[in-house]
Structure formats: structure tokens, C-alpha cells
Amino acid sequence: MTIVTRSRTGAQPFVALMTAEWTKLRSVRSWWVGLLSSIFIIVVVSLGGASGSTVESLDVTVGPDGEAVTDAFQFVHQPLPGDGSITARVGNFRGTEPLSPWAKAGVIIKDGTSPGAGYAALLVTPDHGMRLQSNFTDDRYVDQTGPADSWLRLTRDGDSVTGWNSRDGRSWREVGTVDVGFGRGPVEVGLFVASPDVFRTERSLAGSSGGSFPTLGTAEFDDVEVKGVSGSTAWASLDVGKPSTPGSATGEATSWTVSGSGDVAPLPPDTDAVRLSLTGVFIGAIPVLAVSVLLITAEFRHGMLAATIAAAPRRRRVVLAKAIVIALTAFAATLLAAAAAFLLSQPILQANGFTPPMYPSRSLLEGPVLRAVLGTAVTVGLLAVLALALGVVLRRSAAAISIVVFLVVLPQLLVAALPVGIGRTLLLFTPGAGFGLQRTTATYEHVTASCLPEDGCLAGGPWLALAAPIVWAAVGLAVALAAIRRRDL
Amino acid sequence: MSYTVRAIRAELTKQRTVPAPTWLLAVTLVALVGIGLAVVGTVDLEHCPPGGCPEDLARHSLTGTVVAQALAALLGVLAVGDEYAHSLVGTTLVAVPRRGAVVLSKVAVTSLLVSAVAVTGVAGVYTIGRTMAPRSGFTTANGYSPLDLSDPTIQRVFGGTVLYLLLVAIIGLGVALLVRETAWATVAVLSMLYMIPVLTQFISDPSWERLLQRLSPSAGLAIQNTVVSANPPLTPWAGLVVTAAYAAVLATAGTLIFIHRDP
Known part of the structure; x- marks a missing residue:
């Protein structure tokens, strides 16, 4: 008991x-x-x-880490055989109404022009300021974008890319360094514009009626300067991936007007x-x-x-x-x-x-x-x-x-x-x-x-x-x- | 006074004198009307594509049926389960020895109570739909015709909802006769009513979805469709027939077992 x-x-x-x-x-x-x-x-x-x-x-584009990504944008580029840098002033960012709050315009160094290749980009957005992004998933807030133009610069040193920004083109501030992983080989350097489809989910009574609307963003670049390339290298432009609206680029040497659609970002599953x-x-x-x-x-x-x-x-x-x-x-x-x-x-x-x-x-x-x-x-x-x-x-x-x-x-x-x-x-x-x-x-x-x-x-x-x-x-x-x-x- | 009529009167007295049925009926009414108010009041037509959303005003004003069906089923469950819970079945059978008559009187009284509340609730929802919906943007100018009871489709939707609630109450009664235990009968009935609607929210294969929707005890909710898609899983009346089949099978099985089993 x-x-x-x-x-x-x-x-x-x-x-x-x-x-x-x-x-x-x-x-x-x-x-x-x-x-x-x-x-x-x-x-x-x-x-x-x-x-x-x-x-x-x-048929999904795969990023450098094996993840599903969207990689579509208008790219004005030239090859960069080794270390070097790109500088540009970006302004007058406009586009179709409504332009996505995450439309992107800026400078980019990318491991080739094929979709899904690794990259580092310093860019401005309509609603989210200036960002330093790399390899799709990495995203850092850098600065506000004021009413005035922004000067952007990326310098490449082997694997690592450092971003700089300036309000006047003379005094530069370092905004961060990212490790992209493209080794010491040749890469592509240039200007880019991407504007994602605006995705709206609205509910009316029963189901969710959703729809995505293609957008096109346009930005002016000038004072474009690339270091680390031979003087005679020519610019070329193309749409990387398959943007929903074809982009375009006009200009020469130091001044460009670039229009682009698409996005450079991870692609979450439905x-x-x-x-x-x-x-x-x-x-x-x-x-x-x-x-x-x-x-x-x-x-x-x-x-x-x-x-x-x-x-x-x-x-x-x-x-x-x-x-x-x-x-x-x-x-x-x-x-x-x-x-x-x-x-x-x-x-x-x-x-x-x-x-x-x-x-x-x-x-x-x-x-x-x-x-x-x-x-x-x-x-x-x-x-x-x-x-x-x-x-x-x-x-x-x-x-x-x-x-x-x-x-x-x-x-x-x-x-x-x-x-x-x-x-x-x-x-x-x-x-x-x-x-x-x-x-x-x-x-x-x-x-x-x-x-x-x-x-x-x-x-x-x-x-x-x-x-x-x-x-x-x-x-x-x-x-x-x-x-x-x-x-x- | 005939035998069955006396049995029905006895059932009515029981339902009248215990608090649960009154509560359930009151909450059913509140659910139908209250949820109708909330849905019609918050509807948002601003983001519809040009040409208007393919909205089904009649159906959506009756969204409260999702709750009301469970309460109707519970009323059926309690009509039987409460007697087992308090061991009153024996007493009932002493008073009314014909077991078929006991079941019949329970079905009759439950049907009567559920119909009365369903008719009241549905009338309330209809009033809301007529008076409030135009303020939420369902105007003739926007391409929506107002609810009109002389329209056979609207008659089918609102009348069919009453029928559906009635059938669900009988499903509850049948399940309780089989299970003889209020708690587990409640579990069974709620799972039957909600399992497939929850599951179809997640699955994405259309053929599976159609199959499940056709097999669901709540298939009868199809009676509320006015905007019929190109290839619906069930026509409105076929849906109601599915629910009726569940009710018939469960009530018959329950009655047979009740007659032949020791209570």
C-alpha cells in the first residue's frame, strides 16, 4: 500500500x-x-x-547560392578584366504610373550577363532610399535619396566590392563592402534599371483578386566613368533575362538614358x-x-x-x-x-x-x-x-x-x-x-x-x-x- | 390525440424547458444576421478590374451560414445526446415505447425549431442585403442588380439556405443517435462540416478540389451560388442532394440502431 x-x-x-x-x-x-x-x-x-x-x-533562374531568383533588367555594360571602379550620377528616376516602390536604378558589377550570375549593385529606389545589394538576398539600406541627384560608385578588388556615395561628386563616403565571390577574373560593369511588376492582392467578398501589372522605369545617368578598362572599350546594352517589358538605352560614353523593367531579387514561392x-x-x-x-x-x-x-x-x-x-x-x-x-x-x-x-x-x-x-x-x-x-x-x-x-x-x-x-x-x-x-x-x-x-x-x-x-x-x-x-x- | 402528436408535444416541452436549445437558436439568429452585417458592411469594390468583380452578393450576405450550420447541427445533437447524458432515454421510452415515434418526434421538433430560426435569420439577411449593399457599392449603376425576392434565383438561394440548415440539423440528430455521446457527436459533426472547406483552402489540384467538394457534407452550400462558374463542381440542387443524402443515411442508420440496440 x-x-x-x-x-x-x-x-x-x-x-x-x-x-x-x-x-x-x-x-x-x-x-x-x-x-x-x-x-x-x-x-x-x-x-x-x-x-x-x-x-x-x-523554368526558374537560379542564383549563385542555388536559390530561385528573378534576374531581369536593362544593362548598359562593358567588360572589366580585373580590378577597377565605376562612378555615375543618377537622377530623374521616373516611370509608368504606378512605378514599383522597389524599382531600381544604379551601378552594378556582375559576373557576366547571364541571368542568375552573382553581382553587387549600388542603387536608388523611389520609396526605399539608396541600397547596397548583392547576390539577390543581401540588401542593405545606405542613405536617403533626396530631391537632388546621387553620385554612386562601386570599386572592385577581386572578390569584394565596395560602395561609395556622394551628394556632390567630390566628397565620397564609404557605404559598405560586400563579398560577391567572382574571383579575380573578368566581370561586366555598368549601369542598370529594373522595375518590378506591381503586384496587387485585393479582396472583394470571396476570393482574392490579384493581378500583376508590368512597369517600366527610366533614369538619367551622367558623369559615367569606368576605371580599370582600356580607353577604347565600347559600351553595349541588353536586357538581362526576360523582363515583362523590353528595356532600352540611349546615349554615349558618359551620359545615358536607361529604361528597364524586371527585378533583381530573390523569388519566393507562391x-x-x-x-x-x-x-x-x-x-x-x-x-x-x-x-x-x-x-x-x-x-x-x-x-x-x-x-x-x-x-x-x-x-x-x-x-x-x-x-x-x-x-x-x-x-x-x-x-x-x-x-x-x-x-x-x-x-x-x-x-x-x-x-x-x-x-x-x-x-x-x-x-x-x-x-x-x-x-x-x-x-x-x-x-x-x-x-x-x-x-x-x-x-x-x-x-x-x-x-x-x-x-x-x-x-x-x-x-x-x-x-x-x-x-x-x-x-x-x-x-x-x-x-x-x-x-x-x-x-x-x-x-x-x-x-x-x-x-x-x-x-x-x-x-x-x-x-x-x-x-x-x-x-x-x-x-x-x-x-x-x-x-x- | 394521436400517439405521434403526443410524442411531438412531449419533445416540444423538453426543448422549451431546457436552456440549451433556446440559447442555440438565439445564437444561430445572431450569427446569420451579425456576420451578414459585417460582410456586407466591409465589402470593398474599389479594386475591382474594369467591368466589376464577379461578385455573388446573395451568397456573401449569407456568409453567416458557415457558423449557423454548426449551431443547427448542435441542436440536433443535443436533442438526442442530452437524454443519454442524463440517462433520460429510459424514461422517454417508458412514456413513448414506440422507438420509431420517438425519433420521428425529435426530427419533427428539431426541424420545426431550425426552420423557424432559419426563416427569421434569412429574412434578416435579405433585409440587410437590400438596404445596406447599395451603400457598399452594389448599385445598379455599377452593374449589380439589387436583391429581389421575386427573382427565382434569389428564392432558391434564400429558401435553399433554410433547407440546408434543416438537413444539417438532421445530420446532427442522426450522428448523435449513432454515437450516443454529446461530446463525440459534436466532434464528429463539426469535423464533417469543416474538414473539407478547410482542406480545400490549402490544396491546389483542381480535380482533387472538385472531388472533395462533391463528397462534402457541406456540399449543400452550393445552393447559395448565383454566379455560376463555367464548370462548377456541383450544380446548386445537386449540392443540396449530397447533403440530403448524408442526412437520410445518417438518420436512417441512427433510427435503425436506436430501435434495435439496448438504449
């Missing part, structure tokens, strides 16, 4: 309470069935989601393959949440709570023990299911066209994937606490289960009927916001990409998504603790 040790206050140690709750959870068969069916539904529905999704493998492999969680979580509710409502219904309270008179500790046990159980079950769903989905997705470079093969242990899987499990754990709290307060299984399901599932369904901005903010306040952590698509400040709330793109980025479930669970638990203490059984 075991003797339960009691502290001086007469209360059982908290661990004993948790063990008791775990024993209850473990010994009701339908609850086990509920937990297992959650795992089953998460995996099977996720695999269904993966099987039902195909992408056409497009679909988040990791989130796509976790689609079952929204529905699969329902049985776990039902078990969380039943953990308390079953005791109300069968009059067992009186016995529980007689054994452990401090009621709030009982509820707290239940909360911890169910949170950990829900977390573990979801973690298992989400990890399995992710791993099993990968071969299916690859067969359906989710292949590199656009969709690199992912490992469960790499940062964003781990964050998605763990974040999903943590969110379900927190939702379980909220479900338990609703059970304590409402004392009715059907009501508590429906409310928690409504809170999680309905926003995801209804957000598609709201304008994008409102939806993105509104979804952030729902307990299911934590599933926003499933979004793994890298976001770049210098790329305008589709960002719909139902795709997990919430205001404030992934980590803020966890705030809402934490607050819902904490407030729910606080109300439940107050209720169980005050109310009669």
Missing part, C-alpha cells in the same frame, strides 16, 4: 495531483481513442492536402510547402480539444468532481494540475503527428512538382521547419488549456467543444470574406493565430510578395502569432480558476 505523503498544510504535493490526473486521462478508453484519432487525422488529412497539391515546374504538409492540424486538433474539455466536464456530469475535491480540497490546484497534464499531452500528441505529417508529406510533395530550386528539400531539424512543427504543437497545447478552461466555466461538453472549435476553425474560413488588411490583423487576435508559425517562406524586405492571412501571413511576423494563444489560454485559465473556487460544484 502506498501512503501519500502530505505536507504540513495538509495538501498533497502537486506532482501527486498531476499523477492522479494523468491516471484519469490514461484510464478512459474513449479519451485515448480521441487522442489517437487526433494524431491519425492530422497525419492523414495532411497527406491528403499534400497529394492534392501540384505545382508546375517552371505556396508554402511546409505549411502545406501540416494542413490536417486545423481539423485534427478537434478530438484533442474535446478530450481537454471532457477532462473536466465528465467529472461534472458524473458527479466525480465531489470525490476529486474531497481527495484534493484545494480546487484550484486540481484545475491547474489538469491544465498542465492536458497541455503536455496535447503538445506531445501534436508534435508526434506534425513531425510525422511533415516527414511523410515530403516525398509526395516532391513527386507533385515541389522541387528545387523553388522548393528546396527541407529537413525537419532546420530552423523554420522546426519552428513550424514545434509552434503547431505549442499552439495546440495552449488551445487545450483554453478548452479545459471553457469546460470549467461552461460545465457543458457540447458548448465548450463547439466554442473552442469556432474560435480556431471559423476565423480561418471567414477571413477569406474580409479585406486583406483587416483579415491579417483580425486573425492575429484569434487563438488559432499560433498556426501562423507554420509559414516558413522567407520574407525579404526588398521583395513584395503575396501575403494572405489564410496562408498564415499575419501582421507582425511569425513570433507575434504565438502571443494570442498564450493570452487566450492565460485569461481562460484565470477565469476558470476563479470560477472553480467561487462556485458550488
Whole structure:
């Protein structure tokens, strides 16, 4: 016979309470069935989601690091056999209305003229100032661009390229050095203009009506000076890649007018393959949440709570023990299911066209994937606490289960009927916001990409998504603790 | 007074005297009208391409059906589940020994209550659509005809929504007869209604999407379509038939099991 040790206050140690709750959870068969069916539904529905999704493998340009990129612009260039520099004054940047806020005009040193080759560029934009960018993903803010023209200079020393800027063409300020990785060999140096398509996602009632509109930017360059080339080298111009509108360049030697379309930037995928492999969680979580509710409502219904309270008179500790046990159980079950769903989905997705470079093969242990899987499990754990709290307060299984399901599932369904901005903010306040952590698509400040709330793109980025479930669970638990203490059984 | 009529009266008394059905019906009404208000009020037609968005005003003003369907199903679940929860089934069968009559009276009363609320709610949404939508840009000048109940399509949308809610309530009742446990019947019904709409948000293969939409218990929502795409997965009435088939199969199976199983 075991003797339960009691502290001086007469209360059982908290661990004993948790063990008791775990024993209850473990010994009701339908609850086990509920937990297992959650795992089953998460995996099977996720695999269904993966099987039902195909992408056409497009001919994607690949950047120097193997990533998918857009590389299309008007390039006025000449070969630079070794070290050297280019200087130019850029001004009167204008274009089609609306011109993309990320249209680019500036000087560039690029490893050849083929799309996807490494580069370093110092450029001005209509809305985002002067930037030093290299190899597509690297982007640094340098300076504001005032109403006056800007002088730009890039100097190459082997692999590294240093940017300089000036307000008057005489006093120069170093703005940064980037390592491009083109060795000591010959490169192309010159002027460029790119203006990305303006992508608009607007919501009107049901679907998202989106469209991209080609734009064309035009900039004036003068005082162009290249060092490190023989004096007789001629300028040439071409469209690198396939811009949506053909560009053009007119001028000679030191003065050019360049028009260009396209973009020089990373190309994020339309679909988040990791989130796509976790689609079952929204529905699969329902049985776990039902078990969380039943953990308390079953005791109300069968009059067992009186016995529980007689054994452990401090009621709030009982509820707290239940909360911890169910949170950990829900977390573990979801973690298992989400990890399995992710791993099993990968071969299916690859067969359906989710292949590199656009969709690199992912490992469960790499940062964003781990964050998605763990974040999903943590969110379900927190939702379980909220479900338990609703059970304590409402004392009715059907009501508590429906409310928690409504809170999680309905926003995801209804957000598609709201304008994008409102939806993105509104979804952030729902307990299911934590599933926003499933979004793994890298976001770049210098790329305008589709960002719909139902795709997990919430205001404030992934980590803020966890705030809402934490607050819902904490407030729910606080109300439940107050209720169980005050109310009669 | 005939046997069945007495059984129906007994059911009505039960539904009237427990708080849950009243609550559910009230929330159903609020969901239909409230969400209708929110959707019609926030609609944004400014960014439509020239020629207007292909918008379906009737359908979108009824967005609240997404919530109302679950509440209607719950009403069906509770009509049966509550008796099991409180072990009152035995008492019911002592009073009304013919089990078929018990199920019939539950179906009748649930249908009556859901229809009454659905008709009220749908009428509210119709009023909102008529009065508020022109202010959100749905004007004749912009190429949108106002909602008009004399239009057979509009009759089909609003009348069909009432029918759909009714069928979903019967699905709830059938599931509860099979499961005999409120909590798990709730889980089953909510999963049935929401699984496929959530899943189709993520998947991108059109043939899969069509297949799932055709198999979904909530396929009946197709009755709300007025703007019919070139090749819809389901015609409006075919969708309602899918939901009706679920209701018929589940209610029949539930009744048979209820008759032959020890309660």
C-alpha cells in the first residue's frame, strides 16, 4: 500500500495531483481513442492536402547560392578584366504610373550577363532610399535619396566590392563592402534599371483578386566613368533575362538614358510547402480539444468532481494540475503527428512538382521547419488549456467543444470574406493565430510578395502569432480558476 | 390525440424547458444576421478590374451560414445526446415505447425549431442585403442588380439556405443517435462540416478540389451560388442532394440502431 505523503498544510504535493490526473486521462478508453484519432487525422488529412497539391515546374533562374531568383533588367555594360571602379550620377528616376516602390536604378558589377550570375549593385529606389545589394538576398539600406541627384560608385578588388556615395561628386563616403565571390577574373560593369511588376492582392467578398501589372522605369545617368578598362572599350546594352517589358538605352560614353523593367531579387514561392504538409492540424486538433474539455466536464456530469475535491480540497490546484497534464499531452500528441505529417508529406510533395530550386528539400531539424512543427504543437497545447478552461466555466461538453472549435476553425474560413488588411490583423487576435508559425517562406524586405492571412501571413511576423494563444489560454485559465473556487460544484 | 402528436408535444416541452436549445437558436439568429452585417458592411469594390468583380452578393450576405450550420447541427445533437447524458432515454421510452415515434418526434421538433430560426435569420439577411449593399457599392449603376425576392434565383438561394440548415440539423440528430455521446457527436459533426472547406483552402489540384467538394457534407452550400462558374463542381440542387443524402443515411442508420440496440 502506498501512503501519500502530505505536507504540513495538509495538501498533497502537486506532482501527486498531476499523477492522479494523468491516471484519469490514461484510464478512459474513449479519451485515448480521441487522442489517437487526433494524431491519425492530422497525419492523414495532411497527406491528403499534400497529394492534392501540384505545382508546375517552371523554368526558374537560379542564383549563385542555388536559390530561385528573378534576374531581369536593362544593362548598359562593358567588360572589366580585373580590378577597377565605376562612378555615375543618377537622377530623374521616373516611370509608368504606378512605378514599383522597389524599382531600381544604379551601378552594378556582375559576373557576366547571364541571368542568375552573382553581382553587387549600388542603387536608388523611389520609396526605399539608396541600397547596397548583392547576390539577390543581401540588401542593405545606405542613405536617403533626396530631391537632388546621387553620385554612386562601386570599386572592385577581386572578390569584394565596395560602395561609395556622394551628394556632390567630390566628397565620397564609404557605404559598405560586400563579398560577391567572382574571383579575380573578368566581370561586366555598368549601369542598370529594373522595375518590378506591381503586384496587387485585393479582396472583394470571396476570393482574392490579384493581378500583376508590368512597369517600366527610366533614369538619367551622367558623369559615367569606368576605371580599370582600356580607353577604347565600347559600351553595349541588353536586357538581362526576360523582363515583362523590353528595356532600352540611349546615349554615349558618359551620359545615358536607361529604361528597364524586371527585378533583381530573390523569388519566393507562391505556396508554402511546409505549411502545406501540416494542413490536417486545423481539423485534427478537434478530438484533442474535446478530450481537454471532457477532462473536466465528465467529472461534472458524473458527479466525480465531489470525490476529486474531497481527495484534493484545494480546487484550484486540481484545475491547474489538469491544465498542465492536458497541455503536455496535447503538445506531445501534436508534435508526434506534425513531425510525422511533415516527414511523410515530403516525398509526395516532391513527386507533385515541389522541387528545387523553388522548393528546396527541407529537413525537419532546420530552423523554420522546426519552428513550424514545434509552434503547431505549442499552439495546440495552449488551445487545450483554453478548452479545459471553457469546460470549467461552461460545465457543458457540447458548448465548450463547439466554442473552442469556432474560435480556431471559423476565423480561418471567414477571413477569406474580409479585406486583406483587416483579415491579417483580425486573425492575429484569434487563438488559432499560433498556426501562423507554420509559414516558413522567407520574407525579404526588398521583395513584395503575396501575403494572405489564410496562408498564415499575419501582421507582425511569425513570433507575434504565438502571443494570442498564450493570452487566450492565460485569461481562460484565470477565469476558470476563479470560477472553480467561487462556485458550488 | 394521436400517439405521434403526443410524442411531438412531449419533445416540444423538453426543448422549451431546457436552456440549451433556446440559447442555440438565439445564437444561430445572431450569427446569420451579425456576420451578414459585417460582410456586407466591409465589402470593398474599389479594386475591382474594369467591368466589376464577379461578385455573388446573395451568397456573401449569407456568409453567416458557415457558423449557423454548426449551431443547427448542435441542436440536433443535443436533442438526442442530452437524454443519454442524463440517462433520460429510459424514461422517454417508458412514456413513448414506440422507438420509431420517438425519433420521428425529435426530427419533427428539431426541424420545426431550425426552420423557424432559419426563416427569421434569412429574412434578416435579405433585409440587410437590400438596404445596406447599395451603400457598399452594389448599385445598379455599377452593374449589380439589387436583391429581389421575386427573382427565382434569389428564392432558391434564400429558401435553399433554410433547407440546408434543416438537413444539417438532421445530420446532427442522426450522428448523435449513432454515437450516443454529446461530446463525440459534436466532434464528429463539426469535423464533417469543416474538414473539407478547410482542406480545400490549402490544396491546389483542381480535380482533387472538385472531388472533395462533391463528397462534402457541406456540399449543400452550393445552393447559395448565383454566379455560376463555367464548370462548377456541383450544380446548386445537386449540392443540396449530397447533403440530403448524408442526412437520410445518417438518420436512417441512427433510427435503425436506436430501435434495435439496448438504449
